[in-house]
Amino acid sequence: MRAYLGIDGGGTHTRSLLISETGNILGRAVVGPSNVQQISSQALRSTLQQLLNLTFINLPDEIESIASCFGLAGAASAHNKEDIHATLGSLIPVPSEPPKLTSDAHIALVGALGDCPGLMLAAGTGSICLGRDANGIIHQTGGLGAVFDDLGSGFWIGRKAVQMSFQESDGRRPSGPWQSNVLRLLSCNTIEQLQCKLKTGDINNSHVAALAPMVMQLSLEGVSVAADILNNAVRELVAVISTTYGKVKLRTAHLVLVGGLLEQSELLRDQLSAALKIEEPEIQIQKSLMCPIAGAVVIACQESNNSVPNELEQALIALGTDSSVITR
Amino acid sequence: MRAYLGIDGGGTHTRSLLISETGNILGRAVVGPSNVQQISSQALRSTLQQLLNLTFINLPDEIESIASCFGLAGAASAHNKEDIHATLGSLIPVPSEPPKLTSDAHIALVGALGDCPGLMLAAGTGSICLGRDANGIIHQTGGLGAVFDDLGSGFWIGRKAVQMSFQESDGRRPSGPWQSNVLRLLSCNTIEQLQCKLKTGDINNSHVAALAPMVMQLSLEGVSVAADILNNAVRELVAVISTTYGKVKLRTAHLVLVGGLLEQSELLRDQLSAALKIEEPEIQIQKSLMCPIAGAVVIACQESNNSVPNELEQALIALGTDSSVITR
CATH class of the missing domain: 3.30.420.40 (ATPase, nucleotide binding domain)
Structure with a gap:
């Protein structure tokens, strides 16, 4: 066998x-x-x-x-x-x-497309879009690393949350929900401890990406900065999809959304879907095979x-x- | 003795x-x-x-x-x-x-202020603003680390240049001056090599920060994205100065600019000085003691x-x- x-x-x-x-x-x-x-x-x-x-x-x-x-x-x-x-x-x-x-x-x-041409956006800790054209050739956009690329990813969203908490802590931003939530979710007592754990790697990229659901929650609660972060994330994700769509040269293309960030958040999927309908109406979101x-x-x-x-x-x-x- | x-x-x-x-x-x-x-x-x-x-x-x-x-x-x-x-x-x-x-x-x-109250903005690879109030107490704003803070620093500017080169390389951005300049200055032949060296640390934060003069040069040559990056850097640097100024509670304050980024670039100093005149007219830039x-x-x-x-x-x-x- x-x-x-x-x-x-x-x-x-x-x-x-x-x-x-x-x-x-x-x-x-x-x-x-x-x-x-x-x-x-x-x-x-x-x-x-x-x-x-x-x-x-x-x-x-x-x-x-x-x-x-x-x-x-x-x-x-x-x-x-x-x-x-x-x-x-x-x-x-x-x-x-x-x-x-x-x-x-x-x-x-x-896994997402089987043998068919089409697009896959993967967004979890990182983000990347792959597209397969009619000749079976695979094209990549984004996914070049957490610190310098992977725009709109879980790490990208979580990093913004950490930035907001740093800015709250030293007065660059008025007191708000960021510092308390980020410290609690990353099990830190103080901003100094958070800063130190980020530098030593005790808090790694996955831990930072795990802050993304908190940002979604704050957005649902009406925190405008959180809504801005998510809007920007969606814009970046649409940009990698659009670029890949241009490369695969398909008139209509199926798009599959995979990865923890997109699977866990209905809010983000809905926003992405709405933005795509406007920007790229020929792209149809479908379920993974x-x-x-x-x-x-x-x-x-x-x-x-x-x-x-x-x-x-x-x-x-x-x-x-x-x-x-x-x-x- | x-x-x-x-x-x-x-x-x-x-x-x-x-x-x-x-x-x-x-x-x-x-x-x-x-x-x-x-x-x-x-x-x-x-x-x-x-x-x-x-x-x-x-x-x-x-x-x-x-x-x-x-x-x-x-x-x-x-x-x-x-x-x-x-x-x-x-x-x-x-x-x-x-x-x-x-x-x-x-x-x-x-070093910058001796015993006097006042402000110091240090911007090199990182960025931080310290202020000493009339009681000798020192207040800090920013400077919480390259990846999550240090807005407007050399690394922050250089990271944008790397991002632009990544986006040029995979079609998210039309061909332009970024990829060729970044690869040359960081001694890489390909984007894959650049990506790999950034991950292994062969290219470190100082190397990335050393791309800042290139961004200044592109701005002088009329590349609008480069000008936008510098405008944003100046806005972030003004924000840390303003916050620190609020903390030291001085009516007029002297500000000293230190660090490689500010010392090497007249363009950035001029832009920062112009922005400060509008945002914080009571702050006077002076030479380091x-x-x-x-x-x-x-x-x-x-x-x-x-x-x-x-x-x-x-x-x-x-x-x-x-x-x-x-x-x-």
């Missing part, structure tokens, strides 16, 4: 799915982060080894070979891509084809066979679109 | 000045960075040891005791302030009083004696205001 292994590695969790060519789930697991630009090679290796040990724990004897695809955050622009790639194959405990290494955004695109990890399995399968067996495809679609659910 | 030791530690250089109570320079040196939040404790210790070895190389026998002040970037909010403080004393090779540890902004304020390292010596002296001997003060003023000059 042939089997396929998909890995979805992000800044918070890394998930695996081992599935047979007939669509039987053979193993699933979830461990900690594997953003290749935020952890050492050694930590990456140990995280993936732990993940694969859990995935292959009940390995059926009849597996003959495995094709795999690792979609890891930060992999697209990693300087040590070849080293990472060399590591991956040695971690799989059964005979396997050379693993495919790609970005988490790429597997999300394939599969979850990102199913996208990784599809890529593994295509790299190995050039096609995905129908039974397997149906099983991947049946998994649903929420990769955070871990059931067997 | 008594002597005083001043240390000015920043993100790029660390400078020392050893001077006798009669104003004779006994030692001066300059080594690499000592921002306590960007380098390890071990690296800080070795940098300061190297600096002091160079400073005390021709130590006259007649020195009986030394009072010292270390003004180090990041020291105000360092989590390991007590550890750093404990290290400092052990590095001085002659009997010394317990060293004073403070921030580089504090010594710059004392002494350089930051002289401010460190003044603090060392005041902590030890409560006053600065006249001869010493005149010698410190005679040093000039440019601490980058290393002469004996």
Whole structure:
């Protein structure tokens, strides 16, 4: 029996799915982060080894070979891509084809759209838009990093919240809801402690991005600065979509929204949808076909066979679109 | 003979000045960075040891005791302030009083204003405004870190330039001067390389801040985006000055401009001066009295004696205001 292994590695969790060519789930697991630009090679290796040990724990004897695809955050622009790639194959405990290494955004695109042309906006801690044109070529806009790019992302929104709290703390901004909420949500007693934890990395980009729901809540409560932040985020997200739409050269295009920021916030989805109707009326928002990890399995399968067996495809679609659910 | 030791530690250089109570320079040196939040404790210790070895190389026998002040970037909010403080004393090779540890902004304020009330805006890689009120109390605005604050700083301006180059590279912005200039100035061949070096820290905050003169140049050449970036920087800098002015409760206040960004760019100084005339006409820009390292010596002296001997003060003023000059 042939089997396929998909890995979805992000800044918070890394998930695996081992599935047979007939669509039987053979193993699933979830461990900690594997953003290749935020952890050492050694930590990456140990995280993936732990993940694969859990995935292959009940390995059926009849597996003959495995094709795999690792979609890891930060992999697209990693300087040590070849080293990472060399590591991956040695971690799989059964005979396997050379693993495919790609970005988490790429597997999300394939999960979102299957083989169809279209657009995917992923917005969680970071933000990126990928589009697949009629020739199957993938175009990227944004997603070049938290500090210098990823406009409109969770980190981008959370950073504004931290900025507002800093400005409240030293009188640049009148007293308001920012300082108290940010300190509470990031478990700090004082602004000095917050500043210090941000510098040491005790508070990381994911923690900052987790402030985004607070900004949405303040916006709903009528805090105008919060509403401005969200309006700007929506404008930036529309800009990356518009640019990608221009690149794929499709008259009408389907757009799938993925990532924690968009999945958790109806407010942001509604605002984005309204702005798109005005700016790009030819773009139609649709639901994701599969979850990102199913996208990784599809890529593994295509790299190995050039096609995905129908039974397997149906099983991947049946998994649903929420990769955070871990059931067997 | 008594002597005083001043240390000015920043993100790029660390400078020392050893001077006798009669104003004779006994030692001066300059080594690499000592921002306590960007380098390890071990690296800080070795940098300061190297600096002091160079400073005390021709130590006259007649020195009986030394009072010292270390003004180090990041020291105000360092989590390991007590550890750093404990290290400092052990590095001085002659009997010394317990060293004073403070921030580089504090010594710059004392250098800029001497004992007078007033305001100091420091803008280099970072930005901060300090004000001393009529009771001698020091008030701070801004300066809470590169990624989340330090609005209008060199890093803030340089980050916008990197953002523009990213946006040019993937079509969010039409082709223009940003990508080619940023890649050249940061010694990168491709946007991928730039992105990678920013993530690994091969390109650090100082390198990004060093893009600010390019933005000034583009503004002078009529690039409207560059002019917008500088206008926004000036607006942010005026905001920190205004807030600090409100805190010091002085009717008219002197303001001293220090730091590489303001010292190097006449354009930015002129724009800031024009904006201040409109926003805060009671603030008068004046020249710095002494350089930051002289401010460190003044603090060392005041902590030890409560006053600065006249001869010493005149010698410190005679040093000039440019601490980058290393002469004996």
